[in-house]
Amino acid sequence: MRVAMIGSGYVGLVSGACFADFGHDVVCVDKDPSKIERLNNGIMPIYEPGLEQLVTGNARAGRLTFTTDLAEGIKGAEAVFIAVGTPSRRGDGHADLSYVHAAAKEIAEALEGYTVIVNKSTVPVGTGDEVERIIREANPQADFAVVSNPEFLREGAAIGDFKRPDRIVIGTQDDRAKAVMTELYRPLFLNQSPLLFMGRRSAEITKYAANAFLATKITFINEMADLCEAVGGNVQDVARGIGLDNRIGGKFLNAGPGYGGSCFPKDTLALVKTAQDAGSPVRIVETVAAVNEDRKRAMAQKVIALAGGDVRGKVVAILGLTFKPNTDDMRDSPAIPIIEVLQAAGAIIRAHDPEGETQARLVLTNVEYCANPWDALTDADVAALVTEWDAFRALDLDRIKAVMKTPAMADLRNVYRPEEMARRGITYVGIGR
Known part of the structure; x- marks a missing residue:
């Protein structure tokens, strides 16, 4: 399959390299020319064990390429991933979705044929609806589906997490999108990784709920540590x-x-x-x-x-x-x-x-x-x-x-x-x- 990854940061680069390692044809897109130049020269923008070898190996094999040209990058892609940053917004703590919205608008203008738009960025519930609205407004004739596919990668163990996941959460009720996502992740079936299909909003909540629960476990044991010190x-x-x-x-x-x-x-x-x-x-x-x-x-x-x-x-x-x-x-x-x-x-x-x-x-x-x-x-x-x-x-x-x-x-x-x-x-x- 041909895959485009919009955003070549931590999530986009790891995901793109792993998909390429599965045999897919992957293009990673980023607006930062210096980052793309470094990636084309085999220089990683982040430290993650095993990533440099994975990226350079698949780049040499021709399965993984890098560009700043989004329209060129998504040409012919069956799945286009949005993997841009969603930092906390200054002042109120809400997720800043400006990069997601900008990517959606730019993708809309370059769509050709049926395309699955996959939101890999961590976003609040309802973001998929907004991405769909933006694309339909920008390109009313586009044939597409918006899917939520949250990532559950641990920094320092991201490649293993991607290739041997506990579960793959996919939020869509579109049958064509389900078929595309199933084929995309088919190389993992030998590992019996469960593909969990659910509603798009449920998938968006799942990502936040998982991280909040793990944060709660950490905070709980830290408070038990304080109690242990006291008694x-x-x-x-x-x-x-x-x-x-x-x-x-x-x-x-x-x-x-x-x-x-x-x-x-x-x-x-x-x-x-x-x-x-x-x-x-x-x-x-x-x-x-x-x-x-x-x-x-x-x-x-x-x-x-x-x-x-x-x-x-x-x-x-x-x-x-x-x-x-x-x-x-x-x-x-x-x-x-x-x-x-x-x-x-x-x-x-x-x-x-x-x-x-x-x-x-x-x-x-x-x-x-x-x-x-x-x-x-x-x-x-x-x-x-x-x-x-x-x-x-x-x-x-x-x-x-x-x-x-x-x-x-x-x-x-x-x-x-x-x-x-x-x-x-x-x-x-x-x-x-």
Whole structure:
């Protein structure tokens, strides 16, 4: 099949490369000429394990191409995906749909023959209706269907998630569109991935509901961690104790500094706003979003307390800046408010992240970026492990004690064992234990 992917960001590039790997003929379209030039030269705009090899391999095979010309890109395409950004709108928290609407109008003007327009962007309920209206208004003679096909990709594991999905949600009641989408995803049938057809609005809600539920699990275990600290429990034992209940499950029950990234913060906020507008408020999700924001700043206070209650003029070594490992994504990373609170308290920040420095420089100022963890730790007064990169999981504890001015670590991901840190003479605090 011939597929056009409008938007070559995280979702569009991963999805386009995976479809090409299935054998489809894919064109990725983006308005940024420099991004397209880099992609044509095999340079990835994002860090995602395995993506560079997937993109360059399919580009060499002729199945994956890149262009800034949307009309040329969608020529002959049976399915045209909208995979543009939907950031939170400034001022009110609603999803900004301007890029989606602009893409819909431009697609309408270039349509030829029956085409399935697939909304892959994360959008509020009813957006598919608006996309359909825009296209019909711009091109009344067009023969098309608008489908919702939300993505459920985890950054750092996106290729595996795309090729071995738990489910594929497709929102349409158009039989021709169902046939196109079934053929598009046919290569996954050997994996018995369930194709779930439903109404378009139900599909749009499913995406937000899934992210809100996972954000709720994270926030719940974080509050249990606070309770464990207050009464002498161990949140890791609690997480195992409840996670082995198959009604609950153990995923997303790792206590930490709060969720971040490109999805959970903006999607929970957009769901809250959509529900408020519909007169059906989602009070649990409202609380989840508020508690999560408070938690990130509270983690900075944990670091300050470990430093004796005052970090003015002291060096704080930050290990990990991205919101999770195996990505360079800094969007809503807990590291940002943690560092900002520490800086406001007078701390000197030295930081290392295996992939996030370039993006971090865009959102953080007055930070000394280090080439490795040891440069950050040397002569530091206190350290904070913020992101659980593999490179931080087996640091030489004796060397930590030797190089730090005062060996003290706030482990915000519970990577290390308290008893082992105590045995090595390192003052240590974790989360919920």
